[in-house]
Amino acid sequence: MSEVAITLEGWYCLHDFRSVNWAAWRLSTTEEQNRMLDELNTFLKQWSDIEESKQGSTAVYSIVGQKADFVFMHLRETLEELNEIETAFNKTAFASFTTQAYSYVSVVELSNYVNQPGTDPMENPEILARLKPILPKARHICFYPMNKRRDGNDNWYMLGMDERRTMMRSHGMIGRKYAGKVKQIISGSVGFDNWEWGVTLFAEDALQFKKLIYEMRFDEVSARYGDFGDFYVGNLLDAAKFTALLKV
Numbered sequence: 001m002s003e004v005a006i007t008l009e010g011w012y013c014l015h016d017f018r019s020v021n022w023a024a025w026r027l028s029t030t031e032e033q034n035r036m037l038d039e040l041n042t043f044l045k046q047w048s049d050i051e052e053s054k055q056g057s058t059a060v061y062s063i064v065g066q067k068a069d070f071v072f073m074h075l076r077e078t079l080e081e082l083n084e085i086e087t088a089f090n091k092t093a094f095a096s097f098t099t100q101a102y103s104y105v106s107v108v109e110l111s112n113y114v115n116q117p118g119t120d121p122m123e124n125p126e127i128l129a130r131l132k133p134i135l136p137k138a139r140h141i142c143f144y145p146m147n148k149r150r151d152g153n154d155n156w157y158m159l160g161m162d163e164r165r166t167m168m169r170s171h172g173m174i175g176r177k178y179a180g181k182v183k184q185i186i187s188g189s190v191g192f193d194n195w196e197w198g199v200t201l202f203a204e205d206a207l208q209f210k211k212l213i214y215e216m217r218f219d220e221v222s223a224r225y226g227d228f229g230d231f232y233v234g235n236l237l238d239a240a241k242f243t244a245l246l247k248v
């Protein structure tokens, strides 16, 4: 058996994609809509309070295209908390005007492919901050799930550690070129969801998603071993922008 990569896990992660039932929403009265917006804003406030106390983090983005209208990305210490959040939101009146477009369950993950040997990563504040990150409030988000291929001769899981490490190093070098332009959060989802990882990227300039992902396509680990699910791209929402989005 090939050597298993050691992974470090941080906060659990839920991407909760929703679409708005515009036909129904338009039929509700302004008074009802205002009450629902108040309730929604209460949630946004609660989530930002949790973030302030470093108990988790939440990102809220609108989604461009027909796959969804918006996404809540929640990071919390436990799966129970994620479950509570989604259930609490489902009980709101506003949620009854939304449909569940897609969801993804994972846990923030770092792997040991490029660690310095002999250091305890859990003693490293930089690593801890990456395992329990406060999500950036960048203008844009990009999310997609992915697998490492297991197909005939192209089987990532049959490769030796050294070969995988070499490829991950090359992957990391490409990624590093985008430092300051794209922030990536890799979350592992083996055993939690239908793909092996969730990739969440944040950037001020959405074009940097395209540049980074395209460049990685030519790198062996993506070219030969990457299989990808649906891509979601969107724009940052705050309370005012969410209210504007829902104004009819």
Ligand code: 76R
Pocket: 005, 110, 111, 112, 113, 114, 146, 148, 168, 171, 172, 174, 175, 176, 178, 179, 182, 184, 186, 197, 199, 212, 213, 216, 217, 222, 226
């Ligand atoms: O953690 C680190 O920064 C060290 C290097 C590194 C690892 C181990 C790294 C760097 N990644 C790692 C692991 Mn990554 N990453 C992706 C995608 O679209 C594609 O082709 C792939 C999707 C992107 C865009 C991306 C970006 N990475 C992983 C893993 C786990 C692999 C495993 O365990 O087998 C996956 C699935 C994955 C996928 N990666 C970086 C980036 C960027 C921008 C970096 C540089 C980060 C930095 O230096 O700040």
